Amino acid sequence: MLEDKLPAHFASMQSSFPKVMEALAELRRTVRQQEPLENKTAHLIQLAAAAAIQSEGAVHSHAQQATAAGATPEEIYHAVLLLVSTIGFPRVAAAVSWVDDVLKKQDNATRPRGSLARRSSRPQKKQ
Helix, strand or coil, X not given: CCHHHCCHHHHHHHHHCHHHXXXXXXXXXXXXXXXXXXXXXXXXXXHHHHHHCCCHHHHHHHHXXXXXXXXXXXXXXXXXXXXXXXXXXXXXXXXXXXXXXXXHHHHHHHCCCCCCCCCCCCCCCCC
């Protein structure tokens, strides 16, 4: 997890239940070491699972972590859009809005003020 961007609730859980949270962190480390999936792919899978269970916080977290692991906005949106026939359009639409939250913040952090750069991180339709 991106230590400098922990949600307040997660940080509160860490201070209230340190042993439980350390056990969770150790489980996460152990599972990550099992290979053969790359970190980016693992976060895209976890992003899709978070979308499927409608966990807004987990979608935010894994979208951030997938980006940090090298995933493009197109890959992140695709991981969510692939779920439309499995979890339905309304759930996918909600997850896309949560991904938007993350990617818009990242764009604003790197885009100069007043830039006329693209308005959205969403992939553009091919013509």
